[in-house]
Every structure is written in structure tokens, then in C-alpha cells.
Amino acid sequence: MMGAMTAGARTTGGSGAGQPAQEPGRVWAHVGQPFAERDYDVVIVGAGRMGAACALFLRRLAPALRLLLVERGGLPNEDGATILAPGVWTALDVPPGREAEAHWTRANLLGDPTARPCPLLSLHAEEGPGRVPTPHLLARFPQAAPLLDPRALPWAELDGEAATYRPGAVALACGQGAVRAGADLLLNTQAGLTPGGVCLERLTLTNTHQIVTHETHELRAGRVIMATGAEGPHAAEHDLGVPTAHGRAYRQFPRLNTPSGDETPVLRAGGLTLRPLHGGFTVVPPLHHRDPHGYVPTGGRLTGVPVGLRRETLEDLIGLMDALPPLATGALEVGRSLADVPGAWLALPGGRVDAPPTHQPLTDSVHLLLGGPHADTLGLAVAYDLAATVAGVETRPWAGQEG
Template sequence: MSSPTSKRAGQVWAHVGQPFTATEFDVVIIGAGRMGAALALYLGQLGSGLPEHSLSVLLVEEGGLPNEEGATILASGVWTTLDLPPAQHARAEWTRQQLETALGEVQFQPRPLVALYPDAEPEVQPTREVLAPFPEALALIDPDRLPFARLDAQAATYRPASVALNAAQQAIKLGVNLLLNTRATPSLGGVRLERLTVTNTHQIVTHEVVQVRAGQVIVAAGAAGASLAEHSLGRHIPHAEAYMQYPQLAFASQSRTPTLRVGPLTLRPAHGQWTLEAQPAHRDPPNYQPCGGKLTGVPTGLRRELLELLVAQMEAVPALASEKLELGRSLSDIAGAWVSLNPFPAWQALGDGVYLLQGGPNADTLGLSVAYELAGEVGKAACGV
């Protein structure tokens, strides 16, 4: 497949008023979250370094950039090697270098992470000693029930949504094309594109359908990616997903306040308060529709599984039993998104020039390195190297 070698910036189609007449690309990436956008950037850099191997790349996103309905904009953005297997540390350090120097302003901020335990663990310290400099953090927990702590002084926080935005902008400067507000479905040898628009009654409808040919297709659609590839290509792909919510805790936090981890619950300082992130204990069943639960008989916007987890932690984290926990009146009051549950970010070749790229709980620490690795693989396959 022929590829242009021009250094001109890529084209951006943001709405259906811009005619889209392209019919063929070397690579089409479905999903412009941080994983898909980073992959587009690394493919653009590959062509920049090897002009004779420049690729025509199309990055497709169903919403805007960043997509406010996707998991990227809600992801915690906590970089830490705490509990990370040693074999993954090199990838983690490479990702950190990218976040610190290569992706523009993502508000990468050194912020310690403190994991709290009820019983002694290897390499622990007294909780009161570790959190003594941070009374605002100590006020959330019961140090008598969580007397032991492990400190990751090298941890940091950043904004994953800024990663997606900055990576896509840099990719466009390197010649990558961006198509927004478009639903994409992989097919053998190409991609089916449904350009979306909104009616005067606020309904999202398909404005036009376009079929483009593609030498390589990467499905980077987050939690929906595996089922999208499975249903479109007829391949069985084991995967798991869950609907995660991010309620707020209206206790004060500061720029130097550490991130706290209590079992599956992470308390992340954000906007002068705290955001709660609870790792799901299990996958959600197919076709599950999340719904709110009840706390002491009162309907809330928090799903039942999350309420059960928070109740289980209330003795160790008394702040959860206060009126400062934002319960919401409906599910729409609490920010949430579907997330994939694969333990580590990974890519998978599905055959016929199609790849699946997924993040997961460790995408904050490892995601960019996996996207970079796949860019090299896709670049070699597309260029016949």
C-alpha cells in the first residue's frame, strides 16, 4: 500500500459538515483515549524518523477529544510501582519519562502514595509516623485499625485526559488524521465509519456511513474494545469489564497530600477534596445495566456493589460514614465509566491485520510503554520491515 511522505499536518474532521472523502489508510486506530492517541503519536514519530516508511494513519473517536463519556477522563492518573512485579518496573520507568518530558503539560506532580494495612506486611512502617506530616490524610482513617503503612515516595499523579489530548495534537502535527464524532466498526480489510450528528430533539443519529480500506486496524476502544472486535470479526476474546464509579469525599486535601490506598479502595486528593476509586471485586455480567443502591434504606446514586465495599471499609475509614460522602440521587449524579479488568495493559494480534489494545487498572503506570511497543509492531507490519 502506498503511503505519503509529506510532512504536512494531518487533517481533522470534527463534524459532519466537513466532507470526508478518504477511502484508504495504512493504519486505522479505533478509539482516541490515552492508549489510542499515544499509539497514533508513536506511529507518527516512526514516520518522522523514517520518512521512507511514513504511514497514512486515521485516528477515530466516537465522541470528542478527550471523550467525556470515556474512562480516560475519569482515570485516577496515579503512577506508582507499589506492588508492581519487578519485571514491569522498566516499562513503568519508561512511561514515567514520557509523562515527565514528552507529552506536554499533563500536570505530572510528584505525590507520595501510602498503602494502609490492619496487619503487619513486609517493609511496613507505623501509620502515625508516616502520616504525621499530613494531618488532613490522617483525619480520614482510624490509625488504630490501620496501624501499618507502606510508602511509595516516588509515586506521582497526572491527568490522563491531558495525555490523550496532547498525544493526539502532537500526532496531528506529524501527519496523523483525526475523525471525531464517528462510530467505527472493524471489518476484514477495513473499517465501517458511521458519522454521527445530533437532531433538534437531542437524539444522536447516523448522518452517513463510509467504508474505508485499511492495511492495519487497531481496536483501542477501552472496555468496549474486546467485545467490539469479537462481535465484528467473530473471534472469541476472553475479557472482563465493570462499571466503575468515582464518588467524592468532601474532606480537605492539599497539593502535597498523599494518595491513600486501603485494600481495593484508593482515596486520591483532587480539587481540594478526595476522589474515591474502588477496584471492582468481580466482572459485571454481559448486558448488565448499572443501577443505584440504598444506604440505610435511602436510595442513592451509588451502585450496590460499591456501597457494599464502602460499608466494609467504614470502620477503618470513618470519613466514609460522614455526611461528606457524596451519594448522589441517581446514577447520573456520580461520575462513572466502563473499565476493562485485564491485570496489565496489553496488545493482542487478532490476525488479518487487526490488533486489540487494552489498558486496565495498571494503565496509569504501564499504558504508554505498551502503546509504544505495539506502534513498533504495527509499523513493521505495515511497512513490510
Template sequence: MTTGEKKRPGQVWAHVGQPFSEEEYGAVVLGAVVLGAGLLGTAAAVQLREQAPDLRVLLLDEGGLPNEEGATLLGAGVWDGAGLSGEAARLADQTRQELERWLGEDALTRRPLLDFGAEGAGDSAAVLQDSPALAGWVDPGKLPRVEQREALLYRPGELTLRLGRAAVAQGADLMLNVRAEPVPGGVRLHRLSVTNRHEIIIHETKTVRTRHLIVAAGAAGPDLLEHSLGLHTPHGRAYVQRPRLRQPSDDTSPVLRAGDLLLRPLTGEYALYLPPTGADPHGYQPTSGRLTGVQVGLRRELLRDLLPRMEALPVLATEALGVGRSLADLESAWLGLPYSDPLHPPVAEQVAEGLWLLLGGSATRSGVDTLGLGLVQEMVQQLAGTL
């Protein structure tokens, strides 16, 4: 590409009526083979085109962009770099710069964050007295200290959409409604269609060759590597839910933290985030719990984690907590995570030569929201050095 030459936009295949005959790509990014196009997959596609402009890149997704069934749309979208040091602090700073670049002031907002329980911080009672909207939320006797700082808020789905559009504008190809299967030296594409009886079928199957494969398929990623290529990675998956706290919020409402619990203002209410306690056993199917003997939609493990917190956070013991009548009433998704560390940051792991696994992480403080884009940038720089 000569200096000043405008990049040619990539091709988009959204349905099987558009013929596809490509046979080889320099890098294939699996956005989310099962769970949908995610933040890390689209970010990787953009970074590949920016750092290796001559590399042909194909971004794949089984659904749309962003996919409505994946963990990306469930993300908190809270950047908070407090307490990080060393490599984590550097990745957090890179992520913040990328957030500012892609979102700007129109979609990236700055909000106060109240971190209850932080040592050596301010007095909780005094802060709560100055915040009448939070009356009764926190018991200062149980959480006497609070640290006040600033956090950046954004919508992960909006960021994913912008990154996906940017990847195509910079020359990456995008194929939607395709079920992808890694094979030695490439990837097999099963293009999906829908019959007049609303049955999803495989319309055609194509195989493309690639030298580099990035699997950013969320909880489905480790399974894809094991079942398709026979590569075992020590990762499991966990089912997470995002209950709503039906307390009013607006453009000035603060974010609240209490340990690993996060409460984020969202669409006029608050969304509640807790990381999973560990990987679920193979074949596990989520089951709801009971509260005072009544069946509710909260997963049993989540309910077990919430109950001990209600004494320090009385707001969780009120009718404001949306417990739902069934699991389907609560927003939820599957996460991929290592068996050894349920509170893990995002993962960029080179599984084999030319093969990478991306996982978004499960920690509420240093997860994909704070470290993800920086981690992808580091991974692509390493990959680009081998091209």
C-alpha cells in the same frame, strides 16, 4: 521524507460539512468507537507516526477529543511504580519517561503517597500524628504500618488532549463524530450529524482499507470485534464509579492507598477509586444500593466493597463520603476487562494478523496510569517491525 523536512500536519474532520474521500490508510486507530477518544488510542497514533513516519494514520472517535463519556476522564492519573519488577517495572519506567516528555513540570506533579498496610514500613500512628489534616481518616489499630514514598500525579484528559494534538501535528489524520465499524480489510465510517430536533443520525457512510487496525475503544472494543468480525475475545465489561470524599485537599495533600483502595486529591476534594470485583453479566444494567435503608447513588457492588473498609478507614463512614441520590450523581464509566482477572493491567493483544485490541486495565496500582504508555510503545514497536 528527507532529513530536516518538516512534517506536514494531518487533516482534521470535525463535522460532516467537511468532505471526506480517502480510501486507504496504513493504520487506522479507533480511539473509542462508543466511549470516546482515550489515552491509549491517542498514544498509539503518536507512536505510529514517530516510529513509521511514512505510514498514513487515521485516528477516529465517535465524540470529541477527549470524549466526555469515556473511562479516560475517570482515570486516577497516579503513577506509582512501587512493588513492580521484571517486565512490569520496565513498562512503568517507559511510561514515566513518556509522562515527563508530554506533560513536563507544568502538568505533572510530584506528591507524597502514604501506603497503609504495607509490611515492614513505618508506624501509622506516628505519621498520622504529624499529619493533622488526616486526623480520623485511618485507625492505626487496624492499619498499624505505612510506607511513605513519592507518586506522580496528572490529569488523563489533559494528557490525551496533548497526545491527540501531537498526533495531528506529526501528520496523523483525525476524524471526530464518526461511528466506526471494523470490516474485513478495513473499517466502515458512519459520519454522524445532528438534526434540528437534536437527533443523532448517520449523514454518510464511507469505507477505507487498512492493513493494520488498532481497536482502543475501551469497553466497546471486544463487542466491536465479535459483532463486526466474528472474533471472540475472552473479555467482558464492568461499570465503575468514582465517588468523592468531601474532605479538603490542596497542592500539598498526599495520595493515600489501603490495599486496592486509592484516595487521590482532586479539585479541592478527594476522589475514591476501587477496581471492579469482576465482569458484569451480559445485559447488566447498573443499580444503586441502600445505606441504612435509604436509597443512594452508589452501585450496590461498590457499596458492598466499601462497608467492610469503614472500620479501618473511619473517614468512609462519615458524611464526607458522597453517596449521591442516584447513579447519575456519581461520575462513572464502563471498563473492558478479562473475565479471568478483574484486577488486570493494561492489555495489548494481537487478535489476528494486522488487528490489535487495547484495553486500559482496571487495577489501581499497576493499571493504565503506570503501565499504559509503555505498553503502547512496545506494541507499536512490534507492529512497526512488520511494515
């Protein structure tokens, strides 16, 4: 992915007529590349889409600051909420008063080659404002007809502005952009908070995940941004002794192998989202509550047979089988154990399932950056807002824009 950029290699390239040359940052991908740095102005821990985007924006807003982006896996990390996130931007998820930020996020997403406009049909059993009879919209989107029973969901709402993209591709593009703009990148490294900086544990792993090399470094940092998703609040309490009100929930993403194509819309019903992807659908179940501390997700049972879907998710799918008949067929992958169904811990800002992304100062030098359920719609704007705060920039690019 980024193997061509090695530690200590800085090539100078012009950045436009009359502009100073921009030196790209350094990349340390494994322990075999010596790391001898001792201090940075800013260290961002976590190179998911929120952390990587914050790094890119901060390099653009304050290029004089020395910045290090630390990731415990690769870029993008193949585990965690970013790689599994639905990647559905919809105006239906925008909290009141945040419309300008959401549309700024959408405009930046559509600059990514994986992003594309994709209408979203929100289906309902009851009539309501903005809803029309479902058959009217099925006439425009016949690809959705095999997926639903219009008698069970007779009313529908169309979001013609919706878009889909791959959050992992956004993380990769932002991380590479940050390095090109001068940020350093340290991969395969676990970071913990310490007074005045971070403690870095660099690991080299075999294919069986056995540690074969281990290094520890103490690093001073003027500012630390924790962008480690659902693990961030725990790190704040464990490393700093700062309790937060944030929570987390484990969400799974089963696959529905019913055919989809380029013209298939995103469907939403009963809080469940069917997102067209790779010729089928990713099933995005609703979140009902935060999971209690110490909760370990386990699979449920379907007609007495153990499956890989946790009980809450299984109940949601069973409740929608009449409205969405393909869920009651073999096209739905339920697995035999929890490991068979992709899932990840998701941060819940404020402990609420409907809360937008946020950032907050934990101490004078440590900030927490959280995405959560609505990171698809507002994540980039919140990452930019934190970068501007750290850089001391007062204006925001969406200020004054209409919602």
C-alpha cells in the same frame, strides 16, 4: 480544542535544522467538513489515552505510513474510562518484570503539565515487609491525619515515587501531537470493523443528542487498531467473529468533599484509593470481579434509602468507614441514582482485575489494544510496544534499563 485545524488545511513548518518539513494532519470535527478519503495504511479506532498515544508513537516510528485516528466523541472524549481514570502512577501496581516499562511510562507522564510527584500511603491493619507504624508517616504527612484512624490502620507503607496526572490531558496532548506529526483525525464518528477496513458512521448531534446528519463511508485499511476500551472485545466478537477471554467491569468514582491540598498524599486502604483532586478527593473503589455479560449496573440502598452507588461499591465503603471516618459523613457523595455518580466501563485484560494492559492480534490486519486497571502505570509503554510492532521496530526505549 482543535477547531483551528480544519479539513484539508496542511501548513508546512520546519522541524529543526537539516530536518524535512513536517506537514500536520487534517482534522474533521463534524459532518459539514467533507470527508472523501478511501484508504489508509493504519486506522486507530478510539482516541483515549491508549489509542492517541499509539497514534503519536506510530507517527514518530513510521512517518511514511498514512494514519487515521477515529473518535466517536471529541478530543478528549468526555465519556469513558480515560476521562475518569484515577491518574495515579505507583510502583505498588507494577507487576514483576515490568518495572522498566513502568518507569519509562512515569518519565513520559511527568513531561505532561498536569503530572506531579505525589507520595502514596498504603495503609494496613497487619504488620508486613516495608511497613512502619502509621503515626511515623503521619508525622511527615499531617494532611492525611483527619482522613484515617491509625488505631484501625496501624501500619503503613510509603511509595515516595508515586505521581498523579490527568489521563484526559494525556489523551489530548497525544492526539494533538499525533496530528502535528501528520496523523489525520476524524471526530464524532462511530467505526465498525469490516473485511479489509472499517465502516465509518459520521454523526452531527444537537444538544439533546438527536442525530440531524448521518453519513456512512467504507474505508480500506492495511492495519486496524481497536483501542475502544471495554467495547473492544465485544467488537472483536460481533464484527469479526473472534471470541476473546477479556472482560469488563463497571466502576464508579464518588467524590469525598474532605479538604485536600498540594501536600496531601494519595491514600490507599483495603483496595480503596483516595486521590486528591480539586480540593477534595476522588474515591477509587477496588474491583473484585468481571461483570457478567448483559449486566446493567444499578444503585444500592443505604439504611433503606436508594443511592447512586452500586451495591458492591457501597459495601466496600461501609466496610471502611471505621478506618476512614470521613466516609461515614455527608462529605461522601452517594447521589440518588446511578447517573449522579460518575462511572465507566473498564476493560479487564484476560478477564482479570489484576491484569496489566495488553495488545493482541485478532487477525493478520486487526489488533486489539486494552488498558484496564493498571493503565495508569503501564498504559503508555504498552501503546508504544504496539506502535513499534506495527512499525516493525525491534528495540524498545526501556530495554536494558534497571527496574
